[in-house]
Amino acid sequence: MTEPVALPDAEGHFGPYGGRFVSETLFAALDELRDTYEQLWQSPEFQAEFDLDMAHYVGRPSPLYHAKRLSETYGGAQIYLKREDLNHTGAHKINNTIGQALLAKHMGKPRIIAETGAGQHGVASATVAARLGLECVVYMGVKDIRRQTLNVYRMKLLGATVIGVDSGTKTLKDAMNEAMRDWVTNVDNTYYIIGTAAGPHPYPKLVRDFQSIIGREARRQSLEQAGKLPDAVVACVGGGSNAIGIFHPFLDDKDVRLIGVEAGGHGVDSGQHAAPLSVGTPGVLHGNRTYLMSDENGQIQDPYSISAGLDYPGVGPEHSYLKDIGRAEYTAATDEEALHSFRELTLLEGIMPALESSHAVAHGCKLASTMAKDQMVVINLSGRGDKDIHTVADIDGIEF
Amino acid sequence: MSRIAGCFAALKTQGRQALIPYVTAGDPNPDVTVGLMHQMVAAGADVIELGIPFSDPMADGPVIQLACERALAHNTSLTMILAMVAEFRQQNNTTPVVLMGYLNTVERMGYDVFVAKAQAAGLDGVLMVDLPPEEGHNFTQSLAQAGLDAIFLIAPTTTEERIKKICAVGSGYLYYVSLKGVTGSAKINTNEVAKKLALVKQHTQLPLGVGFGIRDADSASRVAKVADGVVVGSVLVNALGDNQDVPENGCAQVVATLTAMRQAMDA
Numbered sequence: 001m002t003e004p005v006a007l008p009d010a011e012g013h014f015g016p017y018g019g020r021f022v023s024e025t026l027f028a029a030l031d032e033l034r035d036t037y038e039q040l041w042q043s044p045e046f047q048a049e050f051d052l053d054m055a056h057y058v059g060r061p062s063p064l065y066h067a068k069r070l071s072e073t074y075g076g077a078q079i080y081l082k083r084e085d086l087n088h089t090g091a092h093k094i095n096n097t098i099g100q101a102l103l104a105k106h107m108g109k110p111r112i113i114a115e116t117g118a119g120q121h122g123v124a125s126a127t128v129a130a131r132l133g134l135e136c137v138v139y140m141g142v143k144d145i146r147r148q149t150l151n152v153y154r155m156k157l158l159g160a161t162v163i164g165v166d167s168g169t170k171t172l173k174d175a176m177n178e179a180m181r182d183w184v185t186n187v188d189n190t191y192y193i194i195g196t197a198a199g200p201h202p203y204p205k206l207v208r209d210f211q212s213i214i215g216r217e218a219r220r221q222s223l224e225q226a227g228k229l230p231d232a233v234v235a236c237v238g239g240g241s242n243a244i245g246i247f248h249p250f251l252d253d254k255d256v257r258l259i260g261v262e263a264g265g266h267g268v269d270s271g272q273h274a275a276p277l278s279v280g281t282p283g284v285l286h287g288n289r290t291y292l293m294s295d296e297n298g299q300i301q302d303p304y305s306i307s308a309g310l311d312y313p314g315v316g317p318e319h320s321y322l323k324d325i326g327r328a329e330y331t332a333a334t335d336e337e338a339l340h341s342f343r344e345l346t347l348l349e350g351i352m353p354a355l356e357s358s359h360a361v362a363h364g365c366k367l368a369s370t371m372a373k374d375q376m377v378v379i380n381l382s383g384r385g386d387k388d389i390h391t392v393a394d395i396d397g398i399e400f
Numbered sequence: 401m402s403r404i405a406g407c408f409a410a411l412k413t414q415g416r417q418a419l420i421p422y423v424t425a426g427d428p429n430p431d432v433t434v435g436l437m438h439q440m441v442a443a444g445a446d447v448i449e450l451g452i453p454f455s456d457p458m459a460d461g462p463v464i465q466l467a468c469e470r471a472l473a474h475n476t477s478l479t480m481i482l483a484m485v486a487e488f489r490q491q492n493n494t495t496p497v498v499l500m501g502y503l504n505t506v507e508r509m510g511y512d513v514f515v516a517k518a519q520a521a522g523l524d525g526v527l528m529v530d531l532p533p534e535e536g537h538n539f540t541q542s543l544a545q546a547g548l549d550a551i552f553l554i555a556p557t558t559t560e561e562r563i564k565k566i567c568a569v570g571s572g573y574l575y576y577v578s579l580k581g582v583t584g585s586a587k588i589n590t591n592e593v594a595k596k597l598a599l600v601k602q603h604t605q606l607p608l609g610v611g612f613g614i615r616d617a618d619s620a621s622r623v624a625k626v627a628d629g630v631v632v633g634s635v636l637v638n639a640l641g642d643n644q645d646v647p648e649n650g651c652a653q654v655v656a657t658l659t660a661m662r663q664a665m666d667a
Contacts, residue, residue: 011534019535020532020534020535021503021530021531021532021535022530022532023458023459023529023530023553023555023577024532024552024553024554024555024557024558024562024566024577025459025553025555025556025557025558025577025580025581026557027532027555027557027558027562028557028558028559028562029557031559167462167465168455168456173456174456177456177457177458180458180459181458181459181461181581181582184459184580184581184582185580185581185582186580187557187580188580281508282507283504283507283508284502284503284504284507284530285456285504286456286458287530289507292504294504294508296508297475297477297478297479297505297508297509298454298478298504298505298506298507298508298509299454299455299472299505300455300456300504
């Protein structure tokens with residue numbers, strides 16, 4: 001068997017998952033992207049350009065922070081937070097948009113498009129577009145536009161055009177449909193920055209490679225600060241880019257448990273969730289084969305989560321593969337658990353996590369409580385919670 | 401000879417081109433579809449493309465997305481659609497029927513189950529817009545074993561190398577997407593289409609159908625001068641959508657549009 005770390009294969013497959021399931025018009029563009037990427041990613045000049053931006057524009061490395069009060073509260077393993085929330089623009093998304101914007105620049109595309117759920121990827125895309133002087137169009141479901149007004153305004157300030165998507169469930173999956181339609185129409189001059197480790201090959205691979213800086217740092221920092229590798233690494237999974245980014249450099253460390261936390265919504269048995277790995281079935285959507293939430297007729301079901309960034313009915317194909325081979329485990333945290341962790345981390349550590357990341361915190365704390373005090377759990381704090389203050393305030397009945 | 405091959409061969413001897421209407425099965429409701437298929441044949445259709453409604457039709461524009469939503473509001477499923485094909489076959493054993501849609505509906509039913517049911521229903525071909533030849537190897541083989549044609553798309557962006565690959569695995573006819581975009585978008589440029597079709601012709605004996613951007617008798621007749629078949633979809637689907645509360649009116653408009661196209665193509 002091919003070692004998981006060596007995947008995908010040349011056609012973009014992770015076992016039975018991944019691949020390129022798109023209409024014919026996009027093939028030439030995907031080939032061009034794959035060839036450009038494979039060439040540049042091997043080049044020391046491109047790596048240096050990427051690393052320089054990571055250091056001086058994003059502010060990397062992000063700290064690995066020992067959350068002592070949180071650890072004491074749960075009375076088990078030592079909890080460390082990988083502080084992606086401290087990145088420029090407030091989430092891990094910027095790692096990927098910097099990388100892809102460099103690709104767009106090298107390919108000579110003057111226009112970039114992106115889809116966004118919570119708005120973090122849209123903001124990160126608008127940010128790199130502003131910096132490189134590229135035209136930027138962001139597709140966003142109108143339901144998400146309502147619950148993420150702050151990020152919508154941020155994107156507009158950054159010079160991006162935000163297009164509301166009113167079809168289907170009016171959330172992330174519909175934004176992705178619309179971005180694909182734009183790309184197929186404007187494929188000659190447009191680069192599509194997919195925000196998560198999903199979509200047709202080579203996206204799952206290149207997004208993972210750009211995001212793997214999280215795991216490389218976390219691995220090194222664990223050795224430096226704790227003198228050992230963590231016993232478990234926990235990350236939230238929507239499409240799964242922050243999770244694959246922190247997991248991938250640990251794949252060969254077989255003693256490190258890798259745990260992805262999906263959005264349990266009102267509970268995975270309630271039908272109102274966004275947890276395809278927990279209760280979905282394999283299928284084909286958005287250019288790849290992966291676990292999906294679809295009904296018995298193959299129609300995609302409406303996902304639900306309090307967090308717009310996890311509100312997606314599919315997941316990156318590499319996660320589907322890691323689930324099947326048992327290298328990573330997947331579970332879910334409910335809205336209620338995530339909200340509890342949002343408040344708890346804010347009060348105990350003075351760190352306000354994004355609602356997406358709060359799902360990882362919720363499960364990470366639960367897990368830590370079952371472990372010994374000399375053990376170590378790293379939780380990927382993929383984003384900060386400023387953008388979610390309105391959502392939480394609404395729940396508290398507070399109007400601004 | 402398959403029904404599709406027979407159809408194109410017969411047309412060729414008459415010096416005519418195939419008129420290939422697309423409608424979404426179950427739009428505006430499932431009771432309309434079989435009757436509409438017969439009406440379209442009477443109006444001059446040679447092959448019928450029946451869309452499988454999908455919740456996330458990424459390669460389609462808003463017109464067909466809305467058709468999918470109308471059909472899905474009536475729970476139109478792949479099982480029901482195959483039953484529609486079987487019902488159509490009770491009265492029509494000559495007009496080829498092709499299912500067009502997105503892979504997940506077939507994947508969820510199971511490829512072997514689908515192929516067996518499709519063969520039993522009297523289906524002739526399958527076009528999955530998000531299944532390129534390199535991902536569809538096994539499925540294409542089982543379709544062929546069941547005597548069903550696997551129809552593939554060729555786009556303006558398709559390289560000559562890929563054209564060869566697609567021509568090698570495609571059967572029935574090839575569907576040339578006339579423009580970069582989704583269904584129902586801009587107008588067709590017949591000169592550019594003719595150039596690309598000439599290139600494709602160097603690599604295949606299969607008939608070439610052209611779709612996307614054909615919306616009236618004039619564009620249909622222009623395309624018929626350079627292609628073997630003319631696919632028309634969004635303009636028909638629009639008529640069904642505009643008249644969803646009175647489906648007979650929508651069907652009448654579809655018939656009128658097809659009749660005009662047929663006359664222009666045969667003139």
